[in-house]
Amino acid sequence: MEKPFFVGPRRTKFDTSVHYNGCLHFISYCSNYLVKNNPYVRPYIMSYNLENSISSMLKVPNEARRESHDLSCDMSIFKWSNISSSMPQSICLLRLKKFVFTL
Numbered sequence: 001m002e003k004p005f006f007v008g009p010r011r012t013k014f015d016t017s018v019h020y021n022g023c024l025h026f027i028s029y030c031s032n033y034l035v036k037n038n039p040y041v042r043p044y045i046m047s048y049n050l051e052n053s054i055s056s057m058l059k060v061p062n063e064a065r066r067e068s069h070d071l072s073c074d075m076s077i078f079k080w081s082n083i084s085s086s087m088p089q090s091i092c093l094l095r096l097k098k099f100v101f102t103l
Helices: none
Strands: 012-020 023-028 044-049 055-059 074-080 090-097 100-102
Touching: 012 074, 012 090, 023 074
Parallel strands: none
Antiparallel strands: 012 023, 023 044, 044 055, 074 090, 090 100
């Protein structure tokens, strides 16, 4: 990496990073950081482009962010693909809240 990588204002999960489309993606932790009406402290995904060394912040969908301040909420990202299909790979967001998984 030629340039430093800014991970944003929240703690970041480096153990569930995803390499997709020439970029490394990392998701932030959820709970204990939410400040109402401030999008910069809500959960997010940071993307670092390996070719041009540019980082960018990606929003987590509104449905996944809802009640993400709850202590039981956790999110992770994974690479998603269907082996039996010719569909391209993508990133999958997994959310666990109160013992319920949502993809």
